[in-house]
Amino acid sequence: MAKLNAQYRALQQNYLFSEVARRAAAFSEAHPERDVIRLSIGDVTRPLAPAVVAAMEQAVCEMGRAETFRGYGPEQGYDFLRQAIRGYYAGHCVNVAADEIFVSDGAKSDLGNITDLFDRDNTVLIPDPVYPVYVDTNTMDGRRIVYLPGSADNGFLPGPPDFPVDLVYLCSPNNPTGAVYDRTQLQAWVDYANGCGAVLLFDAAYEVFLHRPELPHSIFALEGARTCAIEFCSLSKTAGFTGTRCGYTVVPRELERDGMSLNRMWLRRQTTKFNGVPYVVQRGAEAVFTGAARGEIRAAVDYYRANARTIAAGLDRLGIWYTGGVDSPYIWMRCPDGMDSWSFFDRLLEGAAVVGTPGAGFGACGEGFFRLTAFGDRDRTAEAVERMVAFLGK
Amino acid sequence: MAKLNAQYRALQQNYLFSEVARRAAAFSEAHPERDVIRLSIGDVTRPLAPAVVAAMEQAVCEMGRAETFRGYGPEQGYDFLRQAIRGYYAGHCVNVAADEIFVSDGAKSDLGNITDLFDRDNTVLIPDPVYPVYVDTNTMDGRRIVYLPGSADNGFLPGPPDFPVDLVYLCSPNNPTGAVYDRTQLQAWVDYANGCGAVLLFDAAYEVFLHRPELPHSIFALEGARTCAIEFCSLSKTAGFTGTRCGYTVVPRELERDGMSLNRMWLRRQTTKFNGVPYVVQRGAEAVFTGAARGEIRAAVDYYRANARTIAAGLDRLGIWYTGGVDSPYIWMRCPDGMDSWSFFDRLLEGAAVVGTPGAGFGACGEGFFRLTAFGDRDRTAEAVERMVAFLGK
Numbered sequence: 001m002a003k004l005n006a007q008y009r010a011l012q013q014n015y016l017f018s019e020v021a022r023r024a025a026a027f028s029e030a031h032p033e034r035d036v037i038r039l040s041i042g043d044v045t046r047p048l049a050p051a052v053v054a055a056m057e058q059a060v061c062e063m064g065r066a067e068t069f070r071g072y073g074p075e076q077g078y079d080f081l082r083q084a085i086r087g088y089y090a091g092h093c094v095n096v097a098a099d100e101i102f103v104s105d106g107a108k109s110d111l112g113n114i115t116d117l118f119d120r121d122n123t124v125l126i127p128d129p130v131y132p133v134y135v136d137t138n139t140m141d142g143r144r145i146v147y148l149p150g151s152a153d154n155g156f157l158p159g160p161p162d163f164p165v166d167l168v169y170l171c172s173p174n175n176p177t178g179a180v181y182d183r184t185q186l187q188a189w190v191d192y193a194n195g196c197g198a199v200l201l202f203d204a205a206y207e208v209f210l211h212r213p214e215l216p217h218s219i220f221a222l223e224g225a226r227t228c229a230i231e232f233c234s235l236s237k238t239a240g241f242t243g244t245r246c247g248y249t250v251v252p253r254e255l256e257r258d259g260m261s262l263n264r265m266w267l268r269r270q271t272t273k274f275n276g277v278p279y280v281v282q283r284g285a286e287a288v289f290t291g292a293a294r295g296e297i298r299a300a301v302d303y304y305r306a307n308a309r310t311i312a313a314g315l316d317r318l319g320i321w322y323t324g325g326v327d328s329p330y331i332w333m334r335c336p337d338g339m340d341s342w343s344f345f346d347r348l349l350e351g352a353a354v355v356g357t358p359g360a361g362f363g364a365c366g367e368g369f370f371r372l373t374a375f376g377d378r379d380r381t382a383e384a385v386e387r388m389v390a391f392l393g394k
Numbered sequence: 395m396a397k398l399n400a401q402y403r404a405l406q407q408n409y410l411f412s413e414v415a416r417r418a419a420a421f422s423e424a425h426p427e428r429d430v431i432r433l434s435i436g437d438v439t440r441p442l443a444p445a446v447v448a449a450m451e452q453a454v455c456e457m458g459r460a461e462t463f464r465g466y467g468p469e470q471g472y473d474f475l476r477q478a479i480r481g482y483y484a485g486h487c488v489n490v491a492a493d494e495i496f497v498s499d500g501a502k503s504d505l506g507n508i509t510d511l512f513d514r515d516n517t518v519l520i521p522d523p524v525y526p527v528y529v530d531t532n533t534m535d536g537r538r539i540v541y542l543p544g545s546a547d548n549g550f551l552p553g554p555p556d557f558p559v560d561l562v563y564l565c566s567p568n569n570p571t572g573a574v575y576d577r578t579q580l581q582a583w584v585d586y587a588n589g590c591g592a593v594l595l596f597d598a599a600y601e602v603f604l605h606r607p608e609l610p611h612s613i614f615a616l617e618g619a620r621t622c623a624i625e626f627c628s629l630s631k632t633a634g635f636t637g638t639r640c641g642y643t644v645v646p647r648e649l650e651r652d653g654m655s656l657n658r659m660w661l662r663r664q665t666t667k668f669n670g671v672p673y674v675v676q677r678g679a680e681a682v683f684t685g686a687a688r689g690e691i692r693a694a695v696d697y698y699r700a701n702a703r704t705i706a707a708g709l710d711r712l713g714i715w716y717t718g719g720v721d722s723p724y725i726w727m728r729c730p731d732g733m734d735s736w737s738f739f740d741r742l743l744e745g746a747a748v749v750g751t752p753g754a755g756f757g758a759c760g761e762g763f764f765r766l767t768a769f770g771d772r773d774r775t776a777e778a779v780e781r782m783v784a785f786l787g788k
Contacts, residue, residue, distance in 0.1 A: 004654045011662060053458035056674065060454060063638065064447035070637040071437035082398045098717035105499055107667070113507075113669025116534065119397035140510065166396045197395030223554035231531030232427045243673045244457065244466040260398050268405060272530045273506025275499070278675055279637045280450065 004170045006373040007142045014132050018362030024355045025346065026329025031353075037384040038355045039311070040174075044240045046300040052239065052284045052292035059283035062090050072277045075271045077248070080098040081282045084289035085248055092217040096250050102270055103277050103285070107205045107234035113273070114201060114230065114249075116266045120164035127158060129176055129362035129369075131203070134169040143167075149365045150177065152334060156323050157181055160192035168193060170219075172205040173210065176334040176362045176371045178324015180215060186222050193228035196258065200229040205247075208238040208301055210327045218250075226252040230262065237329065238289040246277055248286040304329050307374035307381040314385035315382060318392050329374040332359065336392055344370055352387040401536045408526050410755030417739065418749045422707065425747075431778040432749045433705070433766040436569075438634045440694040445687035446633065446678045453677035464673045469665045471497025471642070479642055479685035486611040490644050494657060494665055495681070497505035498669050499629035501599045506531045507667070508595060508624065508643075510659045511659045512521050516560035521552060523570055523756035523763075525597070528563040537561075543759045544571065546728060548740045548743035551575055562587060564613075565597040567604065570756045571726040572718015574609060580616050587622035591651065592613050594623040599641075602632040602695055604721045611643075620646040631723065633682040633691050640671055640679045698723050701768035701775040715719040723768040726753065730786055738764055746781040 002034055006127075025275055028036055048056075062068035077156040082098040089096045104110050115137050126134045126168070128147040131281045138145055146165060150156035156177040170189060172181040181189070210217055219229045231250040235241035251263040287293045312325035322333040335344035339357030348354050348370075359369030374381070412475040414434055415767050442450075458463035466536045470476070478493040483490045498504050517772055520528050522541040532539055538557060543551035566575040575583070587594045594612040604611055613623045625644040629635035635760060645657040671679075706719035709727055716727040729738035735752030742748050742764075753763030768775070 002593040002651050003516050004659065005511055005513055005652050006654075007661060008511075008650075008654065008659050045433075045460070045463070045465070047463040048457045050458060053454055056454045056457075057451060060450045060674075061443045063450075064444060066439070066441045069439070069441040069634075071439065094404050105672075108669045109667060116401055117402070119399055132660070133666060140663075140666070161607045164395075168408045199396040232573050240463075240465075242669075243463075243467055245669060245672045246504055257396050257398050258400075260396070260400075260402065261473065268402060269534075272527060272534070273503060275502045275636075275639060276637045277499075280454075280673060280674060281672055349431075 005140065005291060007140050008080070011136055011141075012137050014216060015360070016357070020345070020355065020357060024349065027349050027353075030121070034353045036255060036349075036353045036355060037376070037380050037387075038358045039376060039381065039384050040087070040143050040149070040355045041357045041373050041375045043375060045217055045375055045377065046240055046303060047302070048240055048244065049287075049293045049296035050286045051291060051296055055287035056284040057339060058272065059280040063280065071275045072310060073279055073282070074161055075274050076278045077101065077277060081286045084286045088289045089218060089220075092221065094218045094220045097253070100252055102249045102251065102252050102266060104247050104249060104270075104274070105245045105277055106236060107203065107232040107249075109248060110135060110232050110249040111201070114266070115141050115264060116269050118199075119165060120336075124163065124167045124169070125165040125198075126169050127171070127174075127360060128364060129169060129366035130155075130169070131175050132362075145183065146218065147194050147363070147365075150179075152321060155179055156269070156332065159185065159188055164196035165198055167201060168198050169201050169203065173206040173324070173328035174330070175206065176357070176359065177298060177328055178328035178330035179332070180210065180327045183214065183216050183222070185217065185266070186216060190222045190224045190228060194224050196367070197259070198228065199255070199262070200225070202229050203233045204231050205234040206237055206328055207233065209305065211305065215327060220250065220252070226254040230255065235288055236283055238301075240300060241285070244281055244284060246281050250304070251293065304374045307376060309376060310382050310385050311372050311374065314389050317389055320392075323375070331374070333370050333372065335368050335370050341367055348388070348391075353390040354384045354387055386389050401533065401534050403445075404533050405530055408755070409487065410751070412516065414751060415637070417467065421743050423749075425512055428747045430743075430747045430749060431770070431774050431781075433775065433778050434749045434751045435767050435769045437441055437636050437769060438631060439769055439771065440634055440697060442634055442638065443687045443690035443694070445685060445690055446681045449681035450674050450678040458712070461646050467670045467676070469497065469668050469670045470661065471671065472673070472676050473600050476788065477678045482683045483614075485613065486613045488614045490614060491647070494644050494646055496643045496645065497644060497662060497676065498641050498664075498668070499599065499639045499671055501626040501643075502527055502628050504641060504643040505597060507663065508660070508784055510663050510714040512561065512593075513657060518561045519555065519559040519564070519592075520563050520757060521551075521565070521568075523753060523760035524563070525565060525569050528757075534771075541757070544573075545759060546575070546715060547685060550726065551572055551579060553579065558590035559592055561595060562592050563595050565599070566724035567600040567718070568724070568749070569600065569759070570724055570753065571682060572722035572724035573726070574604065574721045575610065577616070578611050579612065584613070584616045584618045584622060592622065593617070594649070594658070596623050596625045596669070597685060598625055599628040600631055600722055601627065603699065603723055605699065606721060609721060611748045614646070620648045622649070624649065629682055632695075633687070633709065636677070638675055638678060640675050686766060697772065698768045701770060701772060703767065704776050704779050705766050708783050710781055713728060714786075719768070725766045725768070727766065729762050729765050730762050732762070735761055735764055742782070742785075746778070746785040748778045748782055
């Protein structure tokens with residue numbers, strides 16, 4: 001009799017986004033005359049850059065001709081794309097080798113699958129509030145999870161604890177808080193990990209939003225990171241690839257534990273359980289890093305960034321505490337008047353017809369906070385902020 | 395200190411294809427005047443069908459315009475594709491519901507990731523010779539593996555054992571042997587699985603090559619399969635998607651063990667660790683199942699099938715025993731004169747400048763056998779067969 005993975009029983013259902021959608025729909029039904037604006041969108045809305053589209057069209061055409069058709073590619077990605085990614089790192093003064101770069105269908109897949117490399121007997125440190133994938137994937141394996149509390153006091157940028165752990169998840173710029181570790185703070189995490197032998201799983205999915213020049217664009221810009229860190233990157237937010245699916249993970253050669261190389265283990269995992277990213281998508285991804293698309297992509301990021309500034313300026317006018325919005329598409333605000341997250345959700349919906357995301361949905365430490373996103377339309381975002389200022393400033 | 399998955403130490407390196415390539419290259423270097431033909435290709439060579447190319451071009455274009463851009467799609471696949479797959483099953487008189495179909499980036503990924511759903515304390519029955527992914531993915535989890543020996547006596551179609559197991563892998567049409575279970579044989583496997591509570595992991599990646607009308611195209615054509623089986627399908631060989639990446643897995647709602655639904659568990663696994671297949675690829679996949687592409691795709695399959703017939707006819711002339719070639723792109727021949735697989739590899743390379751794949755590389759029971767594939771060029775395949783007949787018929 002087949003025995004199933006009983007750890008699945010321990011998984012919490014996450015009703016956050018379905019509950020947000022349900023309440024918004026109920027409101028619209030009850031008030032068909034009200035024009036609801038969503039500042040809760042976690043997905044990009046701008047189209048692919050013309051240079052990316054052109055590269056993909058060319059690749060599709062190649063696939064239709066026998067002379068240029070491509071079958072199986074390397075599981076870890078074509079060399080043309082790995083070299084382009086390598087060049088992108090070099091542009092940030094970070095040196096990674098092509099065989100340390102693993103192209104994949106996205107950071108979510110890699111963040112989920114990386115647990116394959118680790119024993120179940122590991123203690124995992126996970127920030128709270130948090131992207132739910134870190135928690136769920138370790139729950140599926142039955143690992144012990146210790147939460148690291150974020151708060152307004154530490155700017156939702158908690159530092160290393162005073163006890164050792166085995167695995168650490170960090171996301172910076174952070175989803176959901178928009179907070180960003182600076183160089184000194186990240187160095188403290190690298191030193192901590194090297195000190196206790198922990199492996200740092202560094203989620204850099206929002207790296208392209210980094211704006212202040214002093215912020216490092218990669219964990220590997222830090223001294224010592226190559227012996228303790230894995231970095232997960234995504235083109236989803238960088239280049240609007242949420243529906244096109246491409247990311248990459250960097251596993252340094254120096255990263256070893258107990259005589260085993262995590263770089264070689266990840267190669268083995270990917271060659272065994274993965275068959276690479278579509279050729280057409282890899283050509284589109286290559287264009288992201290080269291030539292004409294760079295400017296086009298920058299324009300889309302600037303578009304979202306302007307939205308974030310609009311939201312932040314509104315909260316400044318209201319005197320509301322928040323993190324994010326400068327180096328991130330997310331703004332994490334304290335609910336006014338000591339309200340809890342869901343009460344504020346209802347109040348903002350009823351008072352301003354604006355939808356956001358209750359912070360409590362991202363973890364216990366998110367209670368009393370609220371996430372706004374910059375991925376919407378420019379004019380609609382400005383309109384939503386004016387409504388918030390008018391309603392909350394009364 | 396992070397503890398790694400020590401099971402990775404138990405993985406065997408599979409040097410089969412690299413050793414084949416090494417010996418072929420060494421031969422070419424030593425004999426630059428010889429024209430080497432490869433009947434060892436496990437990848438498709440015909441381009442994507444024009445209707446598939448057109449659908450992908452259209453989808454790329456949509457991704458470049460704000461009004462038609464698509465971000466995150468459903469992790470389990472767009473409804474348009476799941477309905478198309480549902481229609482394909484209905485054409486074979488098999489009824490599956492849309493929420494039993496999970497679109498993915500390929501059968502290899504799903505066959506690798508499905509182990510997430512099962513406890514490590516399961517005994518796994520795996521045929522020998524075998525596609526290495528079944529063995530490696532279970533070795534990574536430390537499950538006990540029992541091999542099911544294939545031989546010329548059972549036509550490389552072993553039946554259920556006389557003891558219970560927990561998980562069973564079946565691949566039919568088989569890679570590497572080309573052998574195909576008929577309805578009676580498959581029914582015996584379904585009855586066995588239902589009898590002992592085993593879950594049958596049925597790899598149908600080569601289904602499109604089924605030619606004899608009496609052969610079932612899905613495990614779900616068999617009575618009782620919905621309570622014991624998961625089916626893995628791929629567009630790689632069906633429609634030349636090896637470099638385009640799309641497959642699908644069917645998990646019936648009735649499949650439960652110990653009160654847990656494998657359909658719900660797989661949905662949870664995929665929504666947590668996967669973010670769906672590129673929109674552009676899903677539109678190409680939809681075209682595979684609908685309209686004009688059906689005939690175009692059939693032409694490519696017929697092209698490979700004709701190659702298989704050419705190879706089989708050559709072996710018939712030589713009086714050599716083989717399986718496959720009728721309902722499969724693979725032909726599995728007994729090495730002549732009682733030779734072992736690698737000796738015959740060397741002999742065929744030196745005598746006829748033809749490269750095949752030694753059966754011993756697929757498992758202990760493959761020793762003394764040899765795999766030839768039908769994925770090459772038509773004229774080159776015919777030329778290779780003529781050389782084999784001339785050389786081996788001497």
